[in-house]
Amino acid sequence: MFYSAGLITSILPLIAARVIEDASLAGRTTYPFNNLIAYGDELSDNGNGSFAHGITGDPANAGATDMIGQVANYTGRGAPGIRSSLQFLWFGENDLSMHTDAFWLGDPKNAQFAIDAAVKITAQVQNLIDKGAPYVMVANIYPKHLAPVTPKYLRGTNADCVKTWGQLHDSGIGQPQGIWLPKPLNLFCDGDETAQWTDCMIDGHANEYFWMNFIQPTTAGHKLIAQDMKKTIDTHFA
16 A cells, blocks of 8 residues: 555555665655655564464564554654655564464464554554655555465365455455466475475576465565566656
C-alpha cells in the first residue's frame, strides 16, 4: 500500500529496519524525497527463535525491537528528516500464521495479535503521517498461501487452508500481479526429497523458481517484488 494525503495505491515493496541516507536520490527531480526510512521485518517474530522453525512466538517477547517499537524510537527522537523522506513499513508473513493451526495452536495471544495486525499497521501509518511524513509505503504480502508448505504439510486433501489464505491476501492487499517464472509455483529448491536441489543449486537454475524452500522466495522472487515497487514509485511520481 502507498499512503500520501488521501491516496492509496497497491504496491509490493522492500526491506528491513534502519534509516538509509541514499545520496543517489538527491539529484533526481522526479522524486520529492531524499531519504528512505524502513521498519521491519516482523510484528511478532522479532528474533525470538521462531524464525528458525517457521512458527510465530508471542509478540515482542525477546530479541530485536519489533516494528512498532522501531517507529516509536524514530518518532520519539523527533523523527529526523521525516518531511524529506519516504517511509517503508515491512511486516512479515509469520504475523499471518494463525490461519493454520500448525503455526499457532496453543498460542491464543499471538492469534489475537495476528487478527489485529492490520489495525496495528494502519495505526503506524497514521502515526507517521501525523508526525509529518509526506509518503508512507506498506509492503504487500507475497502469496504465501501458495507456498509449498501448504499442500505438503498443512492442507492434505482439504483445500480450505489455501482458500482461506487466498481470501485473506485478496481482501487485504489485492491479488499479486505480474508474477512469472519458468518453473511452476509448486516446485522449490530446498526442503525435502522432492526439492529440485540439483537443478537449482548444482545446475544453477535457482532463479527460475519462485520458492527457495517451503515458505521463502528465491532471489528472483524478491527481485520481482523490488521491480514492482520501483515501477509503482516511478508511476506515482511521474
